[in-house]
Amino acid sequence: MTAVQTRSGPLDEAELAGLDAYWRASNYLAVGQIYLMTNPLLREPLAAEQVKPRLLGHWGTTPGLNFCYTHLNRIIRQREQKMIFLCGPGHGGPAVVAQSYLEGTYSELMPHIGRDEAGLAALFRQFSFPGGIPSHAAPEVPGSIHEGGELGYVLSHAHGAAFDNPDLVVAAVVGDGEAETGPLATGWHGNKFLNPATDGVVLPILHLNGYKIDNPAILARIPDHELVALLNGYGWHAHLVAGDDPATMHQLMAATLDAVFDEIATIRHDARNGAGIERPAWPMIVLRTPKGWTGPVEVDGKQVEGSYRAHQVPIPNARTDEKHRQQLEEWLLSYRPEELFDGEGRLRRAIAELAPRGQIRMSASPHANGGLLLRELRLPDFRDHALPVPSPATTTAESTRVLGGWLRDVIAANPDNFRLFGPDETASNRLSAVYETTDKDWQAALYPSDDRLGPNGRVVEVLSEHQCQGFLEGYLLTGRHGLFDCYEAFIHIVDSMFNQHAKWLKTTLSIPWRQPVSSLNYLLSSHVWRQDHNGFSHQDPGFIDHVMNKKAEVTRVYLPPDANTLLSTMDHCLRSRHYVNVVVAGKQPQLQYLTMEQAIAHCTRGVGIWDWASNDDGDPDVVLACAGDVPTLETLAAAALLREHLPRLAVRVINVVDLMRLQDEREHPHGMSETEFDALFTPDKPIIFAYHGYPTLIHRLTYRRSNHANLHVRGYKENGTTTTPFDMVMLNDLDRYHLVIDVIDRVPSLRSRCAGLRQRMADARLAARAYTREHGLDDPAISEWTWPYGETR
CATH class of the missing domain: 3.40.50.920 (Rossmann fold)
Known part of the structure; x- marks a missing residue:
């Protein structure tokens, strides 16, 4: 992995100037969001009352995010590539808000944030401000399906979004702090589940800017050869883009993305034309830039750019300290806003025309507002799978095994719109009937001793609850349907991921342009009362309590007592929208109580x-x-x-x-x-x-x-x-x-x-x-x- 530091490259003088202007505009908007209440274009000297009293936000990762987004837009325009952008670094909101505003999507969806000077003032004021928007890539941000408030899940979300989306590229920026988390370390293995013939592409961009809040980042401090060996060992083909000179970096990033997307095109072409290649080494990018790039070099005599001090608010006292305020003004003016915006505060036409158009804009992609693409599941009649109950509590059956027969038919009826996710427990939870119609998704090596593994499987099993949850969330948020089955005690592993998703669903209920998505459905089996063989470590029913703490608008918990009530319950859950449904049902032989007719009535009442x-x-x-x-x-x-x-x-x-x-x-x-x-x-x-x-x-x-x-x-x-x-x-x-x-x-x-x-x-x-x-x-x-x-x- 080598990089030639040169100003020569694929960009001519006009393209280079245009990309740099677009990047400067996005950085200017990001700084303005963190600091300014009024005077958005500095038409007058910056006054204390024009600076926010509480400075909240994160600058350090923002210029790198803007750099990536700006260059990906060039690829979208040139290749008409469908793409979405997942912002893994925490609190990357200033960048993604700026980019959606520059593309025009923000104002289209929120007309009170106009594309003029008053709109800029409103855009700046609302950021991390009471009654405004959060500091991350929250649901309020057009184009976002990954908030990034909690770190570790960007790659699992990205792969979930890419499943069954053959024309989509999911650009996933991985922060170097995020790269230290366990879920992210496992997330690199998502490429073992992507079928290049039928799925989309995940393009990871590992953004190494050196520091977290106030500590160095591990992957930023290891030698390049060690980092390359790690990433190649995960099955990726790593490309390095490193430096701090903007002109050089623009040329290098453009050349690298051209090479990356040529690789992607070749892999897709070969896979979709019967070449029968082995699992490809998908390309990825390692981007090394200074933390807080283009920001203040020093503040109060201490290094900021390229240090941990750039992480949040580099100039902390701009409202109360005149020297800080003057330095902030100089920083903003260094982006030359008069070259970027006209007299009315509108982005100059030549710069605005560098953005993609219509739904091909990453901020306007329907894939990032999955309800727009949602198709109804074709659900077979669950009553056809009714278990005969001649007399209550006299016959036994494994309820989840009965459910497995119905799920088999669900998968058969929805070959590109439904997936079953689980941590190596589908058979253990008695859902084996699904393998009568599908394999387990597997793109890695196959041995003769393997059972039901294949490149087109609809069951995704990986022994990481984090990945199962993240895959399913990405799949749902891009407009598809699914089910996550898990041992009850170990669903706690994704407690915080459930938190984030439930909060996302609750928030989007009040965002009119966000369309409802399919519910996140859990089937918890191997539950507390029948973990007598595994013992105390496997005995915990507390996930229900955790779910019940969330808002009533989005959470549901069901405890069907037998097979027929389980069938009726799961049919209801798969038809539902915008909920988290938790269904707890045992897999062991148990007494059966209700006929199907009785079960439907009982489930409809919910209690009786x-x-x-x-x-x-x-x-x-x-x-x-x-x-x-x-x-x-x-x-x-x-x-x-x-x-x-x-x-x-x-x-x-x-x-x-x-x-x-x-x-x-x-x-x-x-x-x-x-x-x-x-x-x-x-x-x-x-x-x-x-x-x-x-x-x-x-x-x-x-x-x-x-x-x-x-x-x-x-x-x-x-x-x-x-x-x-x-x-x-x-x-x-x-x-x-x-x-x-x-x-x-x-x-x-x-x-x-x-x-x-x-x-x-x-x-x-x-x-x-x-x-x-x-x-x-x-x-x-x-x-x-x-x-x-x-x-x-």
Whole structure:
């Protein structure tokens, strides 16, 4: 990897001058956003009150981002290349806002930010200002699908965007700080999943400007030969663009991009004309520039350009310090704004004409506003996959295996619009039926011992939850559909990624030009109650709590108890828009409760009384509620015990599929009114609630209810180990015997007269545990239990 530092290159004098003017204009706009409230073109000497009182923003990475964007525009114009720009460095907002403004998209979508001097003032004032826009590539920025507020995901988002987008190039700028994160280090492997014949191209630009907030960046300090070996080892063909002289750098960047896009064209041509080449070494660029390039060299006698001091606001006291303010003015004037903007504050025509036109502008690409491209999924009728349930709670099946048959048909019906993502767990989670119609996406070497790997697979498996999440987000935000299946305990790995996506969805609800995208759908299996073999490390249902902290407009949580409710739930989720849907369903053989007709009705309600399990005749003494497949089993077994030992006790059994139904209607659109809640759960009777996750969540959701004082919740209490399934529920007091004890303790008429039954239930717990210690299995009377009463009361 070598670079010839020369002023000769592909740009003639006019092209060089034009590119440099465009770059200067974008840098000027970036500095103005960070600093100025008024006087956007410095028509008068800069006064203190014209500088923002709070200087927020990040300059250090901005000129490099503007440099990349400006040169990519040249390629777009010359080659009519569809392209989007992902800004990986954190807080790159000044650059991408400036670029979308220069292209005209910003003003088209937000007419109050006009393309004149008043518009410039409005553009500057709003940046990192109360009531304005954030400092990163947030949803408010046209052309953005990657905010960059949290570092590490630009390559995974980029590859997700490139899947099934054969004409698209995704330019992904990787910051040198971001390059130190674990997700980004794995993200380089995304090229092992891109099919050059059917997918788009990811063009990484590793931007090495030397420093993070106040520390050197690792990849910027290693020798070129070591860096090249690292990147080539990842399977990329690295090109170096390095220097600080603008004229030289413009020529070098232009020549390098010409070479890079010639490589891309050759790879595409060969792959799409049957050349049958092996996995290509896609080109990428390593861009070395000074941090804060073109900014102040020194401030107060200390180096700024080329040091960590350029990271955020290089001149910190421009409002209160006259020398700082004069230096800021000199910095702004160094871009020669009078050459860039005319007397009305409009970008001069010769410069404006250097931007691409129409939807080929990166800030106007429909690929960066995926709802514009969204096509409805062709969903096969899930009712065709209905599991026969001749009598409730008497037959068993693996619910996710049944779902796998339907997902197989979904994939077959949507060969270029739907993908299934998972960290090496698709088969483990019993979704293997999908391999009857597709392979796993794989572009690397193949061995005879491999099973269902191929270049056109619709299942993307990589043992990194970060990559699965990032791939899916990029895929969804560019207008497609998908599902992420994962072990429940390890979905926590992407907690912060979920945060960012949920915030993106919530924010875009209030941006009129952003079109809704397909929902992000999680299927969490191998859940807390059936991780008895893997043990305590694999037992954690807390992702639900994390999701429930987000805004009601975008989050949904479903706990279908059997196969037919799971099918109905997933059909609903894949049809939905602009949500995060979390579906928790076990993969182990379990009792099946509802016919398909009953399941559809139950899922539509989200919560309901199971009459066949109840004997309350409309006036219960106690309510047994449940949410989740294992809690449902234990609740039904407890109801059967109560019917056996206390036949006169009126018991109502309620199952909850849609967890949001428990909330007040004023807090969530799925919530119930007080009248509806009291009709189901009663206004004054004891409620014993068996819940899949941490009990406190149910209390959070119901704290406003009039009968909350009578609500007692059993769930996961952070007790676990490698043990049997029933011992696992006993460890957390969720078992059927403990639920019966809870009823005795909380129904006033039972407390004194059922001491004997209470003791028998406690003894049954002891006996069950003793059986496991002796035999290593649960007592068959427990593990093979079925509902003994049929459907009638």
